[in-house]
Amino acid sequence: MxxxxxxxxxxxxxxxxxxxxxxxxxxxxxxxxxxxxxxxLLIPQRLFGGINSFPLMAVPFFILASELMTACGLTAALLRFANDLVGHIRGGLGHVNVLVSMLFAGISGSALADAAGPSAIVMRMMRNAGYEPNYAGALSAATATIGPIIPPSILMVIYAISDNRVTVAGLFMAGIVPGLLMGLALAAANHYVSVKKGYRGREKRASGSEVTRSALAAGPAMLMPLIILGGILGGVFTPTEAGAVATAYALLLGLAMRTLNGSKLYTVLVRASVTTSSVLLIVAMASVFGWLLTYLQIPQSLAALISGATTDRLTVLFLLAGFALVCGLFIDTLPALIILTPVLGPIALQFGIDPLQFAMMLVLNLTIGMITPPVGPVLFVIATVGRLKIEGLSRAVLPLLAAEILVLLLVILVPDISTALPRFFGFSN
Incomplete structure (x- = not known):
C-alpha cells in the first residue's frame, strides 16, 4: 500500500x-x-538527517567561492585567455566556448552557474560574429554541462554523501578524464558544424606575448582548481576543507585586486545563500524519499527483475544507463541523483561494477539530461538569457548531444577512463 x-x-x-x-x-x-x-516523526528526523553531514558543508563553500570569483571579474580574464589561445581556429568562438567552460568548471562545479555566466557571454559574442543564434545557444548549453564533471563538482559531493562506497576525492579524480573527453568531443562537434555552416575563426592569430599576458591575467582563476586538487592529493585538507580554502582564496583575491566592495560582497552573499538554500532543500526532501524507497525494498525488487533478465555485467550497465537517461529526461538533476544512487548503486555493486565507474556513468547521464527536454534546466536558462525558443534550441543541440552520448558510451565500455586516475592516487576501492 x-x-x-x-x-x-x-x-x-x-x-x-x-x-x-x-x-x-x-x-x-x-x-x-x-x-x-x-x-x-520520521519525516522531520530524515529531513534534518539528510543535511546534517560534514561533507555536505563543501557545497555552500564551493557555491560562495564561485560567486566571489565571478564578482572579481576573473570570468572576463578567462574569456580573453581562451580567445587568444583558440580563437583563430575554424569555428574559433565555438572552441572558446568549450575551453572557457572547461576552465570555469574548475571554479564553479555547476552547469547552471556556467550557463548563466561565461557561456551566456560567449553565446552573445558568437551571435554578434554571425553564428546562427540557436546553434550559439545550443553550444553554450552543451558546454555548460562540463561544469559538474570536472572537479570541483557539487553533484559529486552530493553523490559521495548518498553512497558511502566512494569518497569525494575519489570522485573528483574520476571526473578529470571524462571531463576532458567531454570537452574534446564538443570541440570536434563544433568543428564539424563550423565546416558545414562556414563559421570561421578570428582573422589574426594572437601573438605569443598576447597569449602570455592573457594567461597571466587569468592565472589567479586557473590556480584555484590546482589549489583544491593539490591540497586534497597532498593530504593538506579534506574536500570539505578545500571548499573553505577556495572561498578564502577567492575573497582574498577580490580584496587584493580591489574588485570587491561592500555592495558587491552583499550581493554575492545573498546569491550564494539563495542557491545554497535551494540545494539543501532538495537534498533534505530527496533524503526522505530515497530512504522510503530503500525501506520498501524497491532497489532489491529492481535488482531481482534485472537478474532475471541477464547476468552479463556490461548488459546490466547499459540497462542502468538507459534507465538513468530516461529519468534524467523528466526529473531535475540533483533530486534524480539522490533518488537513483541508493536505488541503482546496490544493483551495480551486486553485478561487480566498480563504484567509481558507476558513479561517473550516473553523473554523466544526468548532466546530459540537463540539455534534453522536457525538463532540461540548462536549455531553459540559455533560452531565457538568449531570448530563444526552446524548440529551435532542442533541434540545434542534437549533434552536440550525440557527442556527449559518445563520451558516455566510452565511460561504460572502458572502465579505466573513470577508474585509472583514482587508482593511481590511491582513491579507488
Missing amino acids: MAKTLIILFFATLVLGMPVVFTMGVASTVAILVDGALNP
Whole structure:
C-alpha cells in the first residue's frame, strides 16, 4: 500500500507540474500518513538527517567561492585567455566556448552557474560574429554541462554523501578524464558544424606575448582548481576543507585586486545563500524519499527483475544507463541523483561494477539530461538569457548531444577512463 501510494503520488504531482522537490515531500508524507505503519516523526528526523553531514558543508563553500570569483571579474580574464589561445581556429568562438567552460568548471562545479555566466557571454559574442543564434545557444548549453564533471563538482559531493562506497576525492579524480573527453568531443562537434555552416575563426592569430599576458591575467582563476586538487592529493585538507580554502582564496583575491566592495560582497552573499538554500532543500526532501524507497525494498525488487533478465555485467550497465537517461529526461538533476544512487548503486555493486565507474556513468547521464527536454534546466536558462525558443534550441543541440552520448558510451565500455586516475592516487576501492 505504501509503495503504491508513494510511486503514484510522485508521478501524479510531477505530471501536474509541481516542482520535483515538493513532489518528493508530498509523496513521502502522504504515503507515511496513509499507511500508518511508520511514525510520522520520521519525516522531520530524515529531513534534518539528510543535511546534517560534514561533507555536505563543501557545497555552500564551493557555491560562495564561485560567486566571489565571478564578482572579481576573473570570468572576463578567462574569456580573453581562451580567445587568444583558440580563437583563430575554424569555428574559433565555438572552441572558446568549450575551453572557457572547461576552465570555469574548475571554479564553479555547476552547469547552471556556467550557463548563466561565461557561456551566456560567449553565446552573445558568437551571435554578434554571425553564428546562427540557436546553434550559439545550443553550444553554450552543451558546454555548460562540463561544469559538474570536472572537479570541483557539487553533484559529486552530493553523490559521495548518498553512497558511502566512494569518497569525494575519489570522485573528483574520476571526473578529470571524462571531463576532458567531454570537452574534446564538443570541440570536434563544433568543428564539424563550423565546416558545414562556414563559421570561421578570428582573422589574426594572437601573438605569443598576447597569449602570455592573457594567461597571466587569468592565472589567479586557473590556480584555484590546482589549489583544491593539490591540497586534497597532498593530504593538506579534506574536500570539505578545500571548499573553505577556495572561498578564502577567492575573497582574498577580490580584496587584493580591489574588485570587491561592500555592495558587491552583499550581493554575492545573498546569491550564494539563495542557491545554497535551494540545494539543501532538495537534498533534505530527496533524503526522505530515497530512504522510503530503500525501506520498501524497491532497489532489491529492481535488482531481482534485472537478474532475471541477464547476468552479463556490461548488459546490466547499459540497462542502468538507459534507465538513468530516461529519468534524467523528466526529473531535475540533483533530486534524480539522490533518488537513483541508493536505488541503482546496490544493483551495480551486486553485478561487480566498480563504484567509481558507476558513479561517473550516473553523473554523466544526468548532466546530459540537463540539455534534453522536457525538463532540461540548462536549455531553459540559455533560452531565457538568449531570448530563444526552446524548440529551435532542442533541434540545434542534437549533434552536440550525440557527442556527449559518445563520451558516455566510452565511460561504460572502458572502465579505466573513470577508474585509472583514482587508482593511481590511491582513491579507488
